[in-house]
Amino acid sequence: xxxxxxxxxxxxxxxxxxxLLISIITIVLPILLMGFPNGGPDMMQHCKxxxxxxxxxxxxxxxxxxxxxxxxxxxxxxxxxxxxxxxxLAVSKMIFGNWFDAFWINLFLWMLVGAVGVYLFAKEWVxxxxxxxxxxxxxxxxxxxxxxFQYFLYAEFIALCILPFCFLSVTRICLYRRWIxxxxxxxSYSLLILTHIPLxxxxxxxxxFYVLVLIDYKNFIPTLKYLISSLCLSLGATSFYWxxxxxxxxxxxHNNTNFSEDLFGYTEWLFPIxxxxxxxxxxxxxxxxxxxxxxLNLLLLxxxxxxxxxxxxxxxxxxxxxxxxxxxxxxxxxxxSRLSSLVWQFVPLLQKVQFPWRWISVFSLLGILSFVISLxxxxxxxxxxxxxxxxxxxxxxxxxxxxxxxxxxxxxxPIPRSDFEKNMKYLPSVxxxxxxxxxxxxxxAFENKxxxxxxxRAFTIKDWSLETREFIVDEGTEPELRIATFYYPYWKTxxxxxxxxxxxxxxxxxxxxxxxxxxKIKLYFDEPLVNRIALWLSLLIWTLLSLAILxxxxx
Numbered sequence: 001x002x003x004x005x006x007x008x009x010x011x012x013x014x015x016x017x018x019x020l021l022i023s024i025i026t027i028v029l030p031i032l033l034m035g036f037p038n039g040g041p042d043m044m045q046h047c048k049x050x051x052x053x054x055x056x057x058x059x060x061x062x063x064x065x066x067x068x069x070x071x072x073x074x075x076x077x078x079x080x081x082x083x084x085x086x087x088x089l090a091v092s093k094m095i096f097g098n099w100f101d102a103f104w105i106n107l108f109l110w111m112l113v114g115a116v117g118v119y120l121f122a123k124e125w126v127x128x129x130x131x132x133x134x135x136x137x138x139x140x141x142x143x144x145x146x147x148x149f150q151y152f153l154y155a156e157f158i159a160l161c162i163l164p165f166c167f168l169s170v171t172r173i174c175l176y177r178r179w180i181x182x183x184x185x186x187x188s189y190s191l192l193i194l195t196h197i198p199l200x201x202x203x204x205x206x207x208x209f210y211v212l213v214l215i216d217y218k219n220f221i222p223t224l225k226y227l228i229s230s231l232c233l234s235l236g237a238t239s240f241y242w243x244x245x246x247x248x249x250x251x252x253x254h255n256n257t258n259f260s261e262d263l264f265g266y267t268e269w270l271f272p273i274x275x276x277x278x279x280x281x282x283x284x285x286x287x288x289x290x291x292x293x294x295x296l297n298l299l300l301l302x303x304x305x306x307x308x309x310x311x312x313x314x315x316x317x318x319x320x321x322x323x324x325x326x327x328x329x330x331x332x333x334x335x336x337s338r339l340s341s342l343v344w345q346f347v348p349l350l351q352k353v354q355f356p357w358r359w360i361s362v363f364s365l366l367g368i369l370s371f372v373i374s375l376x377x378x379x380x381x382x383x384x385x386x387x388x389x390x391x392x393x394x395x396x397x398x399x400x401x402x403x404x405x406x407x408x409x410x411x412x413x414p415i416p417r418s419d420f421e422k423n424m425k426y427l428p429s430v431x432x433x434x435x436x437x438x439x440x441x442x443x444x445a446f447e448n449k450x451x452x453x454x455x456x457r458a459f460t461i462k463d464w465s466l467e468t469r470e471f472i473v474d475e476g477t478e479p480e481l482r483i484a485t486f487y488y489p490y491w492k493t494x495x496x497x498x499x500x501x502x503x504x505x506x507x508x509x510x511x512x513x514x515x516x517x518x519x520k521i522k523l524y525f526d527e528p529l530v531n532r533i534a535l536w537l538s539l540l541i542w543t544l545l546s547l548a549i550l551x552x553x554x555x
Contacts, residue, residue: 009129015129019116019136023108023139027104035417039150040152042154044430048427050085052077054089061467063535065527067466070432070437075436076486079244079248110158113161114144115135120168125376141368145408146408147160149411159196159200160361168188170207174214206332209331239537241538300371301326301333303374304325307322307374308326325373332362340356450484452482453481456478468523469522483523485509495512
């Protein structure tokens with residue numbers, strides 16, 4: 001039996017079966033047996049985004065600019081939050097018929113995708129069985145499970161599942177300089193951008209330093225050609241999204257300094273968090289938790305340090321990869337710690353990440369890869385020292401499992417299937433988080449729930465759809481018409497088929513000045529020309545990428 005196991009343990013089907021099993025154990029079983037994790041406000045907002053995309057697609061609008069969220073006042077959140085996770089959720093809801101199954105199936109499939117990405121990366125340097133072990137560690141790492149079972153960082157969870165493919169493809173570009181790897185990096189990096197802004201920023205910085213260490217400077221220019229090509233294609237493929245973020249960020253409340261201070265400020269969350277006094281109880285209660293997570297990940301880099309010190313091999317690809325993984329891993333650790341406080345202070349863009357512990361995503365991923373690949377090399381070089389490696393690894397693994405069960409999965413407050421579906425139906429009547437309001441919006445805007453307010457003048461609403469409102473207002477002396485829709489510069493109006501100017505009231509809602517006679521009014525959301533061009537450019541590039549995949553697939 002032992003010989004039989006050795007014969008098939010390195011087969012792809014056996015290793016992929018193990019990856020499938022661990023994905024079921026870590027995601028599917030806890031949710032189906034206990035219920036859906038209660039992620040608080042973040043979970044509610046992710047659910048509202050999913051509902052918004054579902055409603056838009058159901059109404060034939062595949063690229064929504066405005067949605068009937070936020071008690072029907074509308075929402076700008078979808079213009080700034082990356083769309084990929086919610087497209088998948090909306091389509092899954094259409095397929096499976098309910099949100100509970102749509103969510104857990106998406107989580108399971110994304111965990112499976114991420115674990116396979118880790119497997120493919122590790123398999124470049126170690127045996128398939130050892131690569132499977134790397135995937136198992138990835139699927140059980142506390143921070144990865146915390147993203148779902150404690151805080152429901154849904155988009156960040158998906159981004160961490162895409163990130164292994166970014167590092168895999170950029171590694172192949174640096175080592176082999178092939179167009180197929182450029183294609184794969186373009187796709188994976190584009191998907192990362194379309195998934196989560198903070199992890200896109202963190203991932204981009206990490207990839208930059210990773211390439212600086214890994215690249216063969218004898219072939220610097222040829223390698224740079226592939227990397228720049230991939231970067232340009234990625235920017236084009238995602239331009240329909242990031243162009244709106246860059247040009248409109250000043251119009252969303254999330255850009256205010258209120259959302260990068262106090263609880264959301266980087267200074268409160270720098271490691272070691274528990275050694276500082278915090279005014280906020282949430283930070284105090286979670287300080288030790290995040291400190292333990294960072295320490296557990298730091299231990300993963302020890303084998304790489306031992307290998308790099310002991311190894312006498314020079315200029316071989318595996319050593320360069322281990323060096324690049326460990327250096328970038330230490331960079332991620334540095335960014336979580338107080339040592340990086342000056343960097344956070346003088347780079348305002350970093351402060352938009354809000355929480356330094358988001359760097360644990362890259363830290364844990366690269367730590368796992370360096371851990372497994374380094375151990376594979378050490379095992380080969382020091383065959384008589386197995387016990388020296390095995391016992392510490394077993395202790396560390398048991399600690400991780402206990403931590404997962406007691407502090408993450410077991411500590412969640414699950415929502416039963418029936419309650420989850422009721423909550424989803426209730427969400428349209430709930431205000432969205434204030435950071436996704438416009439900068440002009442005030443809470444007082446929600447006090448008047450009437451769709452139209454114009455004194456005693458009678459009116460008839462002909463259409464109130466996602467991006468269009470049409471109504472008729474009878475004659476009268478009241479000149480100001482208040483519309484229960486957030487003001488945004490891209491709203492246009494016609495009064496009796498003639499363009500008219502839009503104003504805003506003191507609470508950030510649309511206000512029109514209309515004549516005394518009976519009028520027909522049309523309000524519509526109109527994207528600027530540059531946004532429409534960016535959308536067609538993105539569609540063109542994704543079409544070309546799909547054709548390239550078919551071409552290389554046939555080869």
